[in-house]
Amino acid sequence: MWSQIKSLLTHKIFYLSLVSIIAAGALFLALLDFVIMPAYTNYNEGVTVPDITQVSLDEAQQQLTSYGLRYEVAERRSNSAYPADYVIDQMPAAAEIVKPNRKVYLTVNTESNPTVQVPKVVDLSLRNARVQLENYGLRVGTISYESSRFKNVVLRQSVSPNDIVPKGTTVDLAVSDGLGEKMVDVPNIKGLRLAEAQQKLQKAGLRIGEIRFQPSKEVEANVILSYEPQKEQVKEGETLKLIVSERFEVKEELESGAVIDTANVSSSEDNNN
Incomplete structure (x- = not known):
């Protein structure tokens, strides 16, 4: 058995057959690459897409057909700058190179907005x-x-x-x-800081509307002085107006000159007389 295999591998006919198979394979690959596939995919064949915007749909159809291309109206929309049934956009765009029989999608103007x-x-x-x-x-x-x-x-x-x-x-x-028509208790927020009062009101299901600031000498800034409406119960979701303290600034009057006490002057003159 081994001797027969050795004889076959050393025979000239074996090598000739092997070379023939390799050559046939290379030839087939060359034909596939340069002849079969180009013919199938229209290699080196291309069509330059014409510019068919701003023309009527009928004219666009004639141009595309003459170039060996197909078309489809993809969308209709209103544009007052164009007459009805005029092409206002296309895809692929003009001047692009595509395969023959490629479909071009058109956007066509309508006479009125749908x-x-x-x-x-x-x-x-x-x-x-x-x-x-x-x-x-x-x-x-x-x-x-x-x-x-x-x-x-x-x-x-x-x-x-x-x-x-x-x-x-x-x-x-x-x-x-999500806030209903039920009545809810208004929490006592007077004297609380603004942030704490906001949290309490939101937890009770109430809203905060206008926040009005009022200067106060006795109370530090951002503390609730009062609120409206002052009721024990209101409807869930009702809006409250808050009156909040702010820093009280004392404005000093500017003196225009020295202040002269004329009371003592007049009394001394009377004594001299």
Whole structure:
């Protein structure tokens, strides 16, 4: 067995066959690299994309077809600078080199801005309301908070449901802050420092509105002097006005000259007479 293998490895025909196989493989790789793949991928073939913006859609279609390209209207939006059905943007951009039969995506101007019907988002959570409005092509504007039992629930919307409005219209929302209609005790904050009073009021479910500072000689700065309304109980979420002490600054009057006591002078003159 070993002798037969040794005889085969030393035979000239074996080496000729091995060289033939290697040469055939190299030839196949060369054909694949320089002939087959270039033919498959249109190597060295390219089309320069024409500039089709600011022309009508029909004219853009004719130009692209003449260049061996395809097209698709990807988006329609309103732009008052162009007539209706004019191309206002394209992708790939003009002057780019692409493969033949490549599709060019167009943005086409509409005669008027598309309209949508406003959905009802009252009683939805703020998150769901935002998703709903954005799905309809609307924008969420100002979000204000009001006292109500359930937190982050939409109480009102600035644009009524079912109204037909332009796409992109802004809708303002009034949202619940989770504070209900129950009555709560007003904590005694008189004499407390401002930071401590704020914490107590927030813990009680009350809000702080206006803070008015009042100079005081007897009380150090940033201490609660009074608050309004001064009630034992108020509705949860009600706003309180705070009157807070501030440093009292004494303003000295400037003297314009020496002060002369004329009382003694007049009395001495009378005695001389």
